[in-house]
Amino acid sequence: MYTLYYSPGAASLAVHAALHDTGAPHRLVNVDLDVPRTEDYLRLNPQGTVPTLDIDGLAHRESAAILMLLTERHPEAGLAPAPGAPDRGAWLQWSVALATSLGGPFRLWFYPQDLGLDAHDEQSRAPIRRTLEAGFERIASHLAAHGPYLLGEHFSTADYQLCMYLRWSRAMPKPATEWPELERLARLVTARPAWRRAVGHEGLRGWLLDEAQ
Ligand SMILES: N[C@@H](CCC(=O)N[C@@H](CS)C(=O)NCC(=O)O)C(=O)O
Numbered sequence: 218m219y220t221l222y223y224s225p226g227a228a229s230l231a232v233h234a235a236l237h238d239t240g241a242p243h244r245l246v247n248v249d250l251d252v253p254r255t256e257d258y259l260r261l262n263p264q265g266t267v268p269t270l271d272i273d274g275l276a277h278r279e280s281a282a283i284l285m286l287l288t289e290r291h292p293e294a295g296l297a298p299a300p301g302a303p304d305r306g307a308w309l310q311w312s313v314a315l316a317t318s319l320g321g322p323f324r325l326w327f328y329p330q331d332l333g334l335d336a337h338d339e340q341s342r343a344p345i346r347r348t349l350e351a352g353f354e355r356i357a358s359h360l361a362a363h364g365p366y367l368l369g370e371h372f373s374t375a376d377y378q379l380c381m382y383l384r385w386s387r388a389m390p391k392p393a394t395e396w397p398e399l400e401r402l403a404r405l406v407t408a409r410p411a412w413r414r415a416v417g418h419e420g421l422r423g424w425l426l427d428e429a430q
Pocket residue numbers: 226227228229250265266267268278279280281316320324
C-alpha cells in the first residue's frame with residue numbers, strides 16, 4: 218500500500234500524478250508546510266520535506282527517485298522506457314538533470330533561508346532567475362528539435378517533473394510558458410487524466426488547466 222505525504226502544488230505533485238497513472242491504491246496525507254513538522258513525520262523524512270512515499274512501511278524521499286521507483290514497480294503503466302531500451306539513458310539523464318538544474322535553483326528561489334537570507338531582494342533573486350531562465354531556454358531548444366515531449370513522441374515521468382517545475386514559474390517575471398515549446402509540453406501534460414486527477418485532489422486551480430478546457 219502506498220501513502221503519499223504531499224502538500225498542494227509542491228514537489229509531490231509529479232509523484233501524485235504518476236500514482237494515478239499506475240492505478241495503484243494509495244492514501245494521501247496533506248503535510249502542512251506552514252508549521253513545524255511533527256516528530257513522526259521527521260522520522261519518515263528527516264529533512265521535513267515533501268514528497269515522502271511510504272511503501273509498505275518503508276519511507277522513500279526525493280521526487281525524482283520516487284518517480285523512478287514507481288516506473289520500476291509499475292512497468293505496465295508505460296511511464297518510462299524499459300531497461301535496455303534505446304532511450305532509457307535519455308530518460309535517466311533527464312530525470313536527474315531536471316532535479317538538479319531546475320529543482321535545485323527553484324528550492325533557492327522559494328527558500329531564501331537555504332542561502333542564509335531572511336528574504337530575497339532583487340540582488341539575491343537575479344542569479345537564480347538567470348539560472349532558471351537559461352535552463353528553460355536549453356530545454357525549449359531541445360523540445361524544438363526533438364519534442365513535443367522530452368523523449369520525443371513518448372511521454373515519460375520526466376515530463377511530469379518538467380511540468381511541475383514549469384508550473385512553479387507561473388509568478389516569475391518571465392514564466393516558462395513564454396517559451397512556446399514549454400507551453401506546448403505543459404498543455405499536453407496538464408491534459409492527461411492522471412494530472413487532472415492529482416490537481417483536482419490537491420484543490421489546485423488555474424494554470425493552463427482551466428484555459429485548456
Ligand atoms: N529535492 C526534493 C525537494 C523537496 C522540497 O524541497 N519540497 C518542498 C516543497 S516543494 C518542501 O517540502 N518544503 C518544506 C520545507 O523545506 O520545510 C524533491 O524533489 O523531493
